[in-house]
Amino acid sequence: MKRNAPEATTRRLSLYLRVLSELADQNVASTSSRMIALRCDLNPSQVRKDLAHFGGFGVRGVGYDVERLRQVIAGILGLDRRIGVAIVGAGNLGSALADYPGFNSGGVEIVALFDVSPDKIGTRTRLGRPVLEVASLARVVAEREIQLAIVAVPAAAAQEAVDRLVAAGVSAILNFAPTRPAVPERICIRHVDLKVELESLTYFLALREAADQAR
Amino acid sequence: MKRNAPEATTRRLSLYLRVLSELADQNVASTSSRMIALRCDLNPSQVRKDLAHFGGFGVRGVGYDVERLRQVIAGILGLDRRIGVAIVGAGNLGSALADYPGFNSGGVEIVALFDVSPDKIGTRTRLGRPVLEVASLARVVAEREIQLAIVAVPAAAAQEAVDRLVAAGVSAILNFAPTRPAVPERICIRHVDLKVELESLTYFLALREAADQAR
DNA sequence: ATTTGTGAACGCATTCACAGCT
DNA sequence: AGCTGTGAATGCGTTCACAAAT
Numbered sequence: 146m147k148r149n150a151p152e153a154t155t156r157r158l159s160l161y162l163r164v165l166s167e168l169a170d171q172n173v174a175s176t177s178s179r180m181i182a183l184r185c186d187l188n189p190s191q192v193r194k195d196l197a198h199f200g201g202f203g204v205r206g207v208g209y210d211v212e213r214l215r216q217v218i219a220g221i222l223g224l225d226r227r228i229g230v231a232i233v234g235a236g237n238l239g240s241a242l243a244d245y246p247g248f249n250s251g252g253v254e255i256v257a258l259f260d261v262s263p264d265k266i267g268t269r270t271r272l273g274r275p276v277l278e279v280a281s282l283a284r285v286v287a288e289r290e291i292q293l294a295i296v297a298v299p300a301a302a303a304q305e306a307v308d309r310l311v312a313a314g315v316s317a318i319l320n321f322a323p324t325r326p327a328v329p330e331r332i333c334i335r336h337v338d339l340k341v342e343l344e345s346l347t348y349f350l351a352l353r354e355a356a357d358q359a360r
Numbered sequence: 361m362k363r364n365a366p367e368a369t370t371r372r373l374s375l376y377l378r379v380l381s382e383l384a385d386q387n388v389a390s391t392s393s394r395m396i397a398l399r400c401d402l403n404p405s406q407v408r409k410d411l412a413h414f415g416g417f418g419v420r421g422v423g424y425d426v427e428r429l430r431q432v433i434a435g436i437l438g439l440d441r442r443i444g445v446a447i448v449g450a451g452n453l454g455s456a457l458a459d460y461p462g463f464n465s466g467g468v469e470i471v472a473l474f475d476v477s478p479d480k481i482g483t484r485t486r487l488g489r490p491v492l493e494v495a496s497l498a499r500v501v502a503e504r505e506i507q508l509a510i511v512a513v514p515a516a517a518a519q520e521a522v523d524r525l526v527a528a529g530v531s532a533i534l535n536f537a538p539t540r541p542a543v544p545e546r547i548c549i550r551h552v553d554l555k556v557e558l559e560s561l562t563y564f565l566a567l568r569e570a571a572d573q574a575r
Numbered sequence: 576a577t578t579t580g581t582g583a584a585c586g587c588a589t590t591c592a593c594a595g596c597t
Numbered sequence: 598a599g600c601t602g603t604g605a606a607t608g609c610g611t612t613c614a615c616a617a618a619t
Contacts, residue, residue, distance in 0.1 A: 148570055153610065155563045161557040163538065170595095177578065186540050190612055197580060205579040205618035215369065222559050223566025237456035237486070246514075247555035253562070271452070293558075293563055299461075317561040323378065323462055325401050328508055334566040337557050340462035341374040342509075342550055344437050346532040347468070347483055348370045349548040350466055351438025353531065355363055368588065391601065405590055406602095412602060421597035444606040 148178070148221070157195055163214040177208040189265050199208045200324035211279040225293060229291035233306045235260035235268075235276045239297035244272040256289045261302075279309065286313040293317045300324040307334070363436070365413040372410055375400045377453035380430040391491040422528040439466035446530070448493045448521040450475035450483075453536060454512035471504045476517075494524065501528040508532045515539040522549070541568050 148276060164184045168176055171301075178192040196209075197204055201280070203209045204219055219225050232239050235258040236330075242248060243255050258276045266278045277285060285291070294315045298306050303322035310318060312330055318334045320326065328334050379399045383391055393407040398406075403526055411417055411424075417432055418424045434440050445463070447454050450473040455464060464487075469491050473491045475481060481493045492500060500506070509530045513521050516536035525533060533549045535541065543549045 148567055151610070152560070156556050156560050158563070159553070162559075163555070164618065166395070170451055174451070187445070188612060190581095190614095191610090193578090193580060203578065204619070205580050206577050208578065221563065221566070223562040223569070224559065226566075228562055228565065230507060236619080237459050241456040242454035242554070245554060247559075253558065266366065285400070290597080292563055293409060295558075299368070317564050318381040319557055319561055325399070333561060335554065335560060337554070338374070339457070339460060341371050342376070342534055342552055343468065344374040344377075345371050345550060346508055346534055346548060347438040347443055348436065349532050350443065351441075352363055354438070366588070394600085403590060403604095405592095408589090408601060409589080409603080416602065418601050419597070420595065422601055423600065 154195045163232045168211045175208050176211050177189045216357040227252045229289050230293045231291045232258045232295045234298035235265045240270050243270045295334045296320045369410045377433045383426045390423050391426050442467045444504050445470050445508045446506045447473045447510045449513035450480045455485050458485045458489045498528040511535045
């Protein structure tokens with residue numbers, strides 16, 4: 146089984162996994178690239194090509210076994226093992242992410258949040274995740290075998306947060322801070338830039354307004 | 361000035377705008393594609409090509425005027441006018457987004473949150489945005505000229521939320537629910553899928569673990 | 576008849592390389 | 598000399614179209 150695939154493909158794998166879980170919940174035993182594509186708003190060929198990167202999991206003329214494909218994709222995405230996650234920044238966003246249902250499923254476990262603010266340290270999120278002082282980050286990352294971290298601090302604090310995480314041994318980072326911290330080659334960092342997402346829509350509104358005026 | 365450009369380009373425009381604002385704060389008057397690219401972790405040609413879609417804003421041999429380019433890009437992104445925004449779903453995530461600093465700058469104004477839960481209705485977020493009942497959505501959208509909405513409800517409630525927003529006259533939607541609601545052709549919808557982002561990193565971890573084993 | 580798996584075609588986005596200007 | 602603007606080249610991802618399988 147080839148394990149490396151284009152970035153775009155692996156992102157869609159998450160969508161397929163969700164659809165397969167939904168189908169399994171509805172006691173659907175078998176499905177097709179057409180069905181999956183429909184639910185993900187994609188082209189069926191795309192679904193087949195994505196899956197083909199990792200092997201042939203379907204049966205020609207028949208389709209895919211829901212449960213089998215679900216397990217295969219979960220395995221490819223590494224969700225069949227425990228993944229300890231730390232969140233740096235226990236503000237509104239960090240706290241919301243800590244209790245986000247999608248982040249506490251499969252093997253993913255949000256172990257703790259870290260913050261510098263004394264009045265946050267020692268508290269817990271609504272669902273009970275503890276807020277610890279940043280000074281304890283390296284120790285907790287080692288003890289609890291944390292490999293992945295979420296950065297939810299202000300832009301000005303992001304580089305330091307990332308540096309601490311890298312020093313502590315984390316190897317993948319999901320960054321919500323509106324900046325692009327530098328990381329060593331071996332670290333994988335992804336950016337969720339909320340402002341960019343919003344402004345891609347304000348652009349659309351401006352474009353449409355201009356078109357309406359011209360009409 | 362051509363106004364339509366590839367999606368990827370317009371998303372980068374947001375990054376350029378941020379960099380230019382930072383440069384302006386540091387009283388830097390002039391900059392270059394090389395500098396902007398450096399800060400955004402991109403290729404300088406890309407920056408120039410992106411800007412070229414909308415016209416020639418630089419001076420050969422010199423570079424770009426920071427303040428001028430900032431205003432031009434803000435205009436392209438439609439941030440030079442007021443944009444009323446509604447958030448549907450006043451849970452952890454919706455509340456965090458309502459108070460997110462990046463969402464309350466430029467012309468963007470988060471007008472209100474909407475929820476169905478009686479114990480949330482009538483409250484306010486920490487920064488004072490009111491939580492209203494969903495029944496009042498259509499009225500408030502009309503009165504306050506809301507054009508853009510953020511959906512932060514559970515997957516099961518997303519389609520209904522989107523339908524209400526569309527009926528109320530909203531024309532752009534930023535969807536955080538882990539599903540892909542159907543929308544009419546004329547509506548622009550973007551998805552921020554937090555689980556997909558996280559799983560793109562768990563995939564990386566799995567990939568690396570497999571590589572380490574093979575070594 | 577239906578659906579997978581896949582080579583080929585297509586289209587889009589990025590990067591290169593350089594002419595044009597200061 | 599230095600930087601922009603841009604045509605050409607490259608690379609990547611998506612879609613098409615069909616052979617293979619049931």
